[in-house]
Amino acid sequence: MKYLHLVWRGLLRRKLRTLFTALSIFIAFLLFGALMALRVAFGMGVDLAGQDRLVMIQKVSFIQPLPLSYMNRIAATPGVSGVTHSSWFGGIYQDPKNFFAQFAVDPESWLAMYPEYVLPDAQKQAWFADRTGAVVGRALADRFGWKVGDRVPLRGTIWRTADDAPWTFTIDGIYEAGTKGTDTTQFFFHYAYFNETRTFGKDLTGWYVVRVADPRQSEDVAARLDALFANSSSETKTSTEKAFVQAFAKQIGDIGSILMAILAAVLFTILLVAANTMAQAVRERTNELAIMKTLGFGDGQLLGLVLMESVMLAVIGGGAGLLVAWLITQQGDPTGGLLPAFFLPTRDLVLGVGLIVALGIAAGLLPAWQAGRLRIVDALRRQG
């Protein structure tokens, strides 16, 4: 570490060039961070899916409902430790552009199924007791400035009230994210109120969520449940939440993998730029390096010095880029509700740091090796 000062002076030798190189590395890692967050977002939060939860939908199409009467039969199936259900509402708040997801659920079993929706106990109890009550996620509440006690009208697009008046809900609670990436842009309200008010489709629900007692048995339980309703008028398809989310994410298609290819291209380009700059910096200093050798610096030491300079440049530029990317993704979803799981996982941050160091070493290796092999006499004789 006693050469740190020397390395630093090396970087300051051509301030402008160092600055621009650092800036391009900065951009590369800013992009890296943004793309990793996008990857999570396009994956629809597959990593967040519960290990012990199954999703049961109608076999032919997820827009087809399932009978509410399935609830008890599911609960009685061996291996099942909990069940709840949910229905898509699809209402409009003020303007169709204000899209957010709304679901009619059975409050108690729903919150028991999803411990990641964290709600103060008082708000929970208030919601359970209030038939026209709703709970909303923190991000959604912030978006529209809603507070507990506010009344929110939603115009139904699919589900209408008898006189076609708007549905009105009282906000009884605001839930926070229990784990990183939990979707806090949703709106939940009582199925009972929904079911008695809507004009058709009574006693049907959108899908079931089932908790299995032992996650290792989830495949078996899923098969057992589907067998239970086989050859009925509403056959079912049950899969783990993870598989369900994955299948949904796959529907977005190749766009995610194209983004990944772009990322690779970007990093490669930046690597070229950085490597070239480092090589130039060393070539320019041939004389200096020769003098240092004359003064008694060993080959290994010179190699180390040049490598350190390169890594330092990468760490300064890349570190700042990664930091800024992290700060930006802390703000959450930039699209206002379309990509709810938008964050930079710790795993990718670690990967980023690894890439920075790798970039520094790769960019510095060739010039460092050249510097280490310099023959003093040749180097001193050479001009520029």
Place this chain on the structure above:
Amino acid sequence: MQALSQILAITAVNVRSIPQRLGSSIVAIVGIAGVVVVFVAVLSIAQGFRAAMTTAGDPRTAIVMRAGTDSELSSILMREHTQLVKDAPGLAQGPDGPVASAELFVIVNHPKRSTGSDANVPLRGVEPGAFAVRPRLRMVEGRPFQPGRNEIIVGRAAAGQFTGLEVGRDVRWGENVWKVVGVFEADGAISESEIWCDARVLQGAYRRGDSFQSVYVQLEREDGLEAFKAALAADPRLNVMAQRETDYLAEQSTVLQTIIRTIGFVIAGLMGIGAVFGAINTMYNAVASRTREIATLRALGFGALSIVASVMAESAVLALIGGIAGGLLAWGVFDGYRTSTMNFQSFSQVAFAFRVTPALLVQGLACALVMGFLGGILPAIRAARLPIVNALREL
């Protein structure tokens, strides 16, 4: 005149000397080409998606849904309402009455070829008038389905993206088995992503009673929409809204387009900044390595402006090479690449092809030139302001 010949002379020397500084020049070219590839590729996705959503194209086609709904999926119309819509004034008349088709739109789970996992495929039940309402639609293989039978025809794009949709095959969704009897094309419009069957059969299969979701109609005249809307609004038995089909589809495609475009511009923008830094470095190097030459030229009486212009010209040449290379690469790799994705507003798959249009290529090239300009300007000024005496002395 003299300035111009000076500029030309120095530029020619500069450009001819590029091969000597090949390493750093290539870096600038690769950087700029990379940006152009990203820019063109991402926007070609948005372009292709938009094309699929908006080429339905006939300005006389209008769609009628229940008032207050944002997509066919959430609309409901009973048969008596669809009849009232068809009887409204202002519709084109065919041999069997008004040119219109009441339709039912559902989604079925069907595996995608590329991933093998289930995707939401749109299944549309139509009436015989459907072909008349969409004049560009035509059968290219097999025959139309026969009313009353469990037969389907599939759009060309859907047949390419999903498994087992060849003519003569059977597919099974739930309790129903359907026979594929034909394939249709619609000039790349969104209909090609769909599977069609007889509306009445679909009502039975999905227990929809005698309900529909929309009525597609052909207006008598292109400007007849307002009058048609007014006629519908005047009927107290109806609670519906009419839109031009093109407007409806444009609206349906906004969300995904916005996402793709935003991501595209942000990535290309950031990368562009990075590439400009690369170009600046390259040009600084170019200037630094020719310090003595430049000073000599100045001493010989070449003007500062000529020096600036020549450095800028070199930068522009590099950018142009990068821009063309990037554009060609994007065009070669991405143009016509077929894929499908989910349209968030209808929860169903839209199959489309990436489209690298000439306009996009021109935009990419313009991007490259801007980067070349930005990358060249600082080094050019520096070159022009070199103190001659010091520069001549420099090694």
